[in-house]
Amino acid sequence: MAEWGFYGRRRERAELAQVLNRGRWFFLQISGRRRIGKTRLVQELLQPEQRERVLYIQIPDSDPAGVVSTARDFMENFGVGERLPHDLRSLAVRIGELCAEGWIVALDEFQYFSRKSLYPFTSELQSEVDRLAASRDVSGGLIVLGSLHTEMQALLEDRSAPLYQRLTDTISLGHLDIASVLELLQAHADTTPERLLFLWNLFEGVPKFYRDCFEQGVINADRQRLLERMFFSSSSPLRTEADNWFLRELRGRYDLVLKYVARHPGCTHAELQAHADSVTPKNSTQVGGYLKTLEERYEMVDKRLPVFAKPNKARKGHYSIRDNFLRSWLDALAVPTAAINFRPLKGLVEQADQRLMTAEGHGLERLVGQLYEERSRLGIGDFELSSRIEGWWDSKDTEIDLVALDESTQRVRLGSCKRSEDALVKDLSRFDGHIARFLKAFPKFKNWEVEKVAIAPSLSSEHRRAIEAAGYLPQSLGDLTDGLLRAANQYSP
Numbered sequence: 400m401a402e403w404g405f406y407g408r409r410r411e412r413a414e415l416a417q418v419l420n421r422g423r424w425f426f427l428q429i430s431g432r433r434r435i436g437k438t439r440l441v442q443e444l445l446q447p448e449q450r451e452r453v454l455y456i457q458i459p460d461s462d463p464a465g466v467v468s469t470a471r472d473f474m475e476n477f478g479v480g481e482r483l484p485h486d487l488r489s490l491a492v493r494i495g496e497l498c499a500e501g502w503i504v505a506l507d508e509f510q511y512f513s514r515k516s517l518y519p520f521t522s523e524l525q526s527e528v529d530r531l532a533a534s535r536d537v538s539g540g541l542i543v544l545g546s547l548h549t550e551m552q553a554l555l556e557d558r559s560a561p562l563y564q565r566l567t568d569t570i571s572l573g574h575l576d577i578a579s580v581l582e583l584l585q586a587h588a589d590t591t592p593e594r595l596l597f598l599w600n601l602f603e604g605v606p607k608f609y610r611d612c613f614e615q616g617v618i619n620a621d622r623q624r625l626l627e628r629m630f631f632s633s634s635s636p637l638r639t640e641a642d643n644w645f646l647r648e649l650r651g652r653y654d655l656v657l658k659y660v661a662r663h664p665g666c667t668h669a670e671l672q673a674h675a676d677s678v679t680p681k682n683s684t685q686v687g688g689y690l691k692t693l694e695e696r697y698e699m700v701d702k703r704l705p706v707f708a709k710p711n712k713a714r715k716g717h718y719s720i721r722d723n724f725l726r727s728w729l730d731a732l733a734v735p736t737a738a739i740n741f742r743p744l745k746g747l748v749e750q751a752d753q754r755l756m757t758a759e760g761h762g763l764e765r766l767v768g769q770l771y772e773e774r775s776r777l778g779i780g781d782f783e784l785s786s787r788i789e790g791w792w793d794s795k796d797t798e799i800d801l802v803a804l805d806e807s808t809q810r811v812r813l814g815s816c817k818r819s820e821d822a823l824v825k826d827l828s829r830f831d832g833h834i835a836r837f838l839k840a841f842p843k844f845k846n847w848e849v850e851k852v853a854i855a856p857s858l859s860s861e862h863r864r865a866i867e868a869a870g871y872l873p874q875s876l877g878d879l880t881d882g883l884l885r886a887a888n889q890y891s892p
């Protein structure tokens with residue numbers, strides 16, 4: 400069996416390499432959600448055969464004594480045995496000395512310094528950073544990595560923070576693109592549309608989750624075996640991931656809102672408020688404030704406005720969970736995994752699998768939209784995307800899963816996405832009405848070429864003929880991923 404490799408991140412690797420190769424002082428922030436690959440990226444570019452003077456410290460969620468003790472252990476392990484720190488001040492000073500000597504120091508889980516007992520370290524570090532930035536002879540640098548966006552912001556971007564405006568560079572890690580997911584699946588599983596949709600809807604582009612499946616020996620297993628091993632066994636690596644990642648930080652205050660949005664992607668504020676009123680009629684929850692916090696502070700919820708609406712004037716929006724893993728957990732996995740001591744395991748796994756299949760309909764829409772963007776960016780396919788509209792359309796329940804614009808050729812592509820090819824074909828006549836209402840509402844497309852497309856994970860020859868007979872272009876995930884990995888490998892950021 401092939402060993403696990405390093406997949407994707409071409410642009411981020413190039414950015415980090417550029418910072419490291421300058422030969423002068425830098426203070427770099429690398430941010431992104433848990434498990435997204437921040438540490439792995441740094442390790443890939445700071446391997447011992449490439450760089451000798453490297454110090455990596457993983458900051459624990461502890462008191463000052465615990466942080467200093469952990470830092471001493473890492474320093475000794477990396478060959479820094481002299482002048483070991485004994486408090487937060489001497490830790491900052493020692494880091495500054497090492498950077499001045501040409502070392503690259505990486506502080507992982509830097510967000511823990513937002514804790515009250517650890518916050519003084521940032522003032523001590525500021526003095527060192529300012530001294531290093533003022534010198535022309537410093538060839539080393541400092542990298543800080545963090546997984547909680549709001550806490551990293553408070554440490555580095557808040558005007559009152561000691562380290563405000565000290566960063567020289569920032570790299571933000573998002574999900575792996577689809578080409579990178581295909582690359583790792585090609586190495587360790589298969590790239591069938593069904594497996595791509597199943598895993599992407601569950602894990603999206605979080606590389607650590609795919610590696611966990613690989614290490615558990617189930618990345619190429621059938622759906623239910625994979626779910627059982629990853630979520631339902633006593634040693635399942637992802638059984639507590641959602642809580643450890645973020646939900647514990649919320650302390651249950653947003654459970655009602657998050658669960659409803661996860662199970663009803665695209666719901667409105669009014670629908671969510673009605674649900675809250677039905678659950679707690681005597682103590683009605685005002686969901687507006689919760690939604691605003693989840694959207695703006697925690698970045699867990701997306702608000703999609705009516706098509707072409709101006710953000711400050713739109714009164715309505717459709718809400719969905721931003722992260723596929725969190726949505727899948729809340730919708731399909733949280734309740735079944737909590738019941739493993741009370742109900743037969745087989746039935747719970749089947750229940751979770753069935754709910755995930757339903758959720759994959761929403762996941763397919765997002766996957767198709769991302770594929771359109773990646774194909775256009777890499778210059779493959781027959782549609783050069785100038786923009787993709789995400790939103791919903793009007794109060795008459797007009798909904799179009801894909802709206803893609805090619806301004807240069809004045810083409811608009813309107814698409815329907817269904818997980819079932821049978822359901823896709825049966826729905827096309829109804830979908831014609833959605834397209835007609837959309838075009839009537841937006842006369843700017845009157846003289847544009849309108850292309851109708853019908854998309855499912857897989858399409859048989861019979862279904863393709865039926866789709867073409869209805870005046871639509873048939874597309875499967877296989878069609879949309881064809882040539883994507885090859886083009887990505889040839890692409891230079």
